Amino acid sequence: MRHALRLAAFGFLAIGAAPSPSMGQGIGDISKLNVADVTAPSSPAFTILGIAPTSIQKPADSRAISTSLLALTHDKSFPSNLAVEVTPYWLKSRPSLTFDQLYRSSIGSTFLRTSAFSVGSTPRLQGKDTIGTGFALGYRAMLWSGRQSDVLKGVKDRLIAGLGACAAASDVDACYAKLKPLIDSVKSNMEPVGFRFQLATAASAQFPRDSFALGHVKTVGLWATPSYTLEQHVDFIAVARYLRIRSDTTGIAATKAADVGLRLLWKPTAAFGLSAEGLARHLDAPDGTATWTRRFGAVIELQASDDWYITYALGKDFAASTVSRSPLFASLGLNLGFGNKPTVKVQ
Amino acid sequence: MVEKVNLAFDYAVAAGPVMLSIAIGDGQIGGSALSLDGTAIGPQGTITNLKIGNGPALVAKKLSAKTLVAPVNDDTSFTSVTYTLTGGATHPPFTFSHELQNPGDGVQYVMTINFVAANGGL
Numbered sequence: 433m434r435h436a437l438r439l440a441a442f443g444f445l446a447i448g449a450a451p452s453p454s455m456g457q458g459i460g461d462i463s464k465l466n467v468a469d470v471t472a473p474s475s476p477a478f479t480i481l482g483i484a485p486t487s488i489q490k491p492a493d494s495r496a497i498s499t500s501l502l503a504l505t506h507d508k509s510f511p512s513n514l515a516v517e518v519t520p521y522w523l524k525s526r527p528s529l530t531f532d533q534l535y536r537s538s539i540g541s542t543f544l545r546t547s548a549f550s551v552g553s554t555p556r557l558q559g560k561d562t563i564g565t566g567f568a569l570g571y572r573a574m575l576w577s578g579r580q581s582d583v584l585k586g587v588k589d590r591l592i593a594g595l596g597a598c599a600a601a602s603d604v605d606a607c608y609a610k611l612k613p614l615i616d617s618v619k620s621n622m623e624p625v626g627f628r629f630q631l632a633t634a635a636s637a638q639f640p641r642d643s644f645a646l647g648h649v650k651t652v653g654l655w656a657t658p659s660y661t662l663e664q665h666v667d668f669i670a671v672a673r674y675l676r677i678r679s680d681t682t683g684i685a686a687t688k689a690a691d692v693g694l695r696l697l698w699k700p701t702a703a704f705g706l707s708a709e710g711l712a713r714h715l716d717a718p719d720g721t722a723t724w725t726r727r728f729g730a731v732i733e734l735q736a737s738d739d740w741y742i743t744y745a746l747g748k749d750f751a752a753s754t755v756s757r758s759p760l761f762a763s764l765g766l767n768l769g770f771g772n773k774p775t776v777k778v779q
Numbered sequence: 780m781v782e783k784v785n786l787a788f789d790y791a792v793a794a795g796p797v798m799l800s801i802a803i804g805d806g807q808i809g810g811s812a813l814s815l816d817g818t819a820i821g822p823q824g825t826i827t828n829l830k831i832g833n834g835p836a837l838v839a840k841k842l843s844a845k846t847l848v849a850p851v852n853d854d855t856s857f858t859s860v861t862y863t864l865t866g867g868a869t870h871p872p873f874t875f876s877h878e879l880q881n882p883g884d885g886v887q888y889v890m891t892i893n894f895v896a897a898n899g900g901l
């Protein structure tokens with residue numbers, strides 16, 4: 433159950449300070465939003481809280497997770513540093529599920545296999561002070577999971593033959609070690625092609641001063657992401673997202689945002705990507721005004737080396753963009769990194 | 780490294796041919812190699828409805844089925860193998876699971892099937 437149950441104890445220096453751009457504590461800050469931001473998240477509860485776990489523990493069994501949860505909740509009204517995601521299907525062995533069935537199951541089987549529940553909590557911050565706890569529940573599932581690519585079918589057949597030969601070898605360990613590149617090739621090509629459809633939903637609540645009596649629902653979100661991937665590394669990704677965010681400053685009034693978008697991505701190699709996308713948003717503000725805005729653009733990404741990335745973006749921004757004279761945007765970006773890829777450190 | 784799982788069971792044959800299928804579960808990938816009384820039989824890799832021999836001729840023989848599983852499915856650390864024998868007195872599937880101790884290890888299931896006569900004789 434390596435990934436069936438995931439517990440992330442996040443350090444939380446950045447939880448209040450660095451919300452996810454897609455959730456953007458201020459829903460008006462949408463000028464930087466793109467299609468990737470509104471696709472169904474891998475962990476809805478964490479996304480709707482605007483947090484990203486920095487480390488994920490992989491308990492050996494469910495007792496380990498229970499122990500961890502108890503430790504987190506001991507002597508506290510709320511566990512405030514918590515991120516757990518559970519995929520119940522994978523909590524036990526599934527002997528009847530073959531590799532091919534990962535890609536060829538019915539809608540019902542795919543739904544059961546991919547249903548994942550997430551729970552997250554985070555300190556509610558105001559400046560540097562903790563003034564309560566934010567808590568979220570999330571759920572996601574895939575309805576269509578795509579099919580095996582031709583590349584995967586090829587390397588899989590070679591791996592099966594190799595494993596059969598190694599099974600009969602006198603030195604199985606040495607023989608298996610030689611299959612490592614083939615195993616890695618299978619794992620790196622497991623991304624399905626064809627049609628996929630993922631749903632996700634999440635809701636967050638806030639408990640000022642850790643009081644149940646003061647608790648209220650802060651955000652509700654619903655995501656749907658249908659996509660189609662061609663063998664030629666071309667992705668068509670459509671997204672629909674609905675968010676309802678209660679305002680902290682205008683009582684129980686809420687802002688409602690509905691996003692729909694489409695992205696076309698061509699990524700023939702890991703180092704080069706070309707994409708075009710459009711995103712439209714319908715916004716109902718707490719004061720009763722309703723607006724439609726849209727953004728479209730194209731992006732070229734080039735990875736010159738492990739540490740050098742060049743991006744060029746061109747397009748038209750949302751009406752909320754800070755570019756007042758012309759809504760057209762163009763940017764050339766150069767990112768340089770040293771050493772390992774940047775990560776947020778737990779403190 | 781390869782983790783080892785040794786298994787054995789008796790299978791009561793009947794008058795007809797005995798067929799074997801080996802299925803790898805938990806969304807993992809595996810390949811098998813067979814030998815009957817020390818002599819390699821069948822293909823290496825996928826084993827589906829492979830004729831092992833006629834029932835009476837198999838009595839008192841041992842089939843060794845070695846299956847090596849590569850854990851490619853990162854959603855789980857379980858591996859499992861199901862052996863389905865047909866043509867005998869009964870043919871329920873025999874399923875065995877093993878949870879990896881170290882991620883990335885392979886698992887070798889070494890199954891010994893002892894063919895016996897049904898009810899003491901045919």
